Amino acid sequence: MSDLVINQKHRPDISKPQWDQRTYYGRVRHFFTLTNPLTLFSSEARQERCRQIVVDYKHGIISPTLTVSELWKAKTLYDSTFHPDSGEKMFFLGRMSAQMPGNMLINGMLLSLYRTFPGVVFSHWINQSFNAVVNYTNRSGNSKASNERLLLSYLCATGGAMSGALALNAMVKNKNSVAARLVPFAAVALANCINIPMIRSNEVTEGMELRDENGELVGRSRQMAILSIAQVTLSRIGMAMPDMVMTPIIMNRITRTMYYRTRPWMKYSEYPIQTMLAGMALFFTTPMCCALFPQKTAVEVTKLEASVQKEIFSRADAPEVKAEITRILNLFSKFVYDRLEPSYMRFSETDPDFQHCSL
Secondary structure, three states, rough: OEEEEHHHOOOOOOOOOOOOOOOOHHHHHHHHHHHHHHHHHHHOOHHHHHHHHHHHOOOOOOOOOEEEEHHHHHHHHHHOOOOOOOOOOOHHHHHHHHHHHHHHHHHHHHOOOOOOHOOOEEEEEHHHHHHHHHHHHHOOOHHHHHHHHHHHHHHHHHHHHHHHHHHHHHHHHOOOHHHHHHHHHHHHHHHHHHHHHHHHHHHHOOOOOHHHHHHHOEEEEEEEEEEHHHHHHHHHHOOOOHHHHHHHHHHHHOOOOOOHOHHHHHHHHHOOOOHHHHHHHHHHHHHHOOOOOOOOOOOOOOHHOOOHEEEEEEEEHHHHHEEEEEOOOOOOOOOOOOOOOOOOOOOOOOOHHHHHHOO
């Protein structure tokens, strides 16, 4: 069979995503596979079989019956189920594939329990606790400081979301208005503006790593760290916007219909309706917003800080230097800790991809 791996002249490189990450379409396809909630229902036996296929392939052991399609399917399930550093199976609520169903249930709760003090406190606590579980599950095996930052960011984001929601609720008189229904989105956006910068605060103080084509450290840039954090925050807010903005508007229209008003029992349908609408939106927005920015990208050296430029150009191989900055799109902290395989582009003006390299 021509699609057998052993018959391939150029065998698949599973250290990189299956699709071209330089294009938005390729990144979207990649994240659609990683966030597919159906992988949560795979059996223990299938998970172990896929893990063995990936591990064997990395060591050059290839089954004579293994096809290219089977290899990529195994890699997808492996990436979704096992920690990329330790290789251990991740807690199922912390996996990328749990983001859509988990956030669907939580966002439905946020949009339904916004009227009362206990409802606001409980729903935002659940939301930030879920985010903390995701961050902890996907944390790198670095120092204790990483765990301390996760805990501090969790506490600050939870407090910020609760305080913001309660303050905005106090300003809105009509609890059934569209403005009141949009308070949960404002609180979640505020929490993201607190959570992400705090998790990556060490990059702002120390600078984001810049590496050459061989993966060697060539410098650190605070400027690129700030830019990357801003892009990540934008992606996270964009991920929540469609379901937490459109759903309240749709629900507000539903509650004004005669059918809804003449049936008292319909008030109990608010949570399931909003949960369903949130799920429909999140199925698409989760991978699409994760793919907004490349995980790794090249940056024109002359756009870096003067001190960083001086450090890079002082190298013997300065004309061939290629730098990269890491984009973090995490709900999923596996990207927070720089664990994706890098891709590089040259910084020479003669390079045909130069225009795509510059920021």
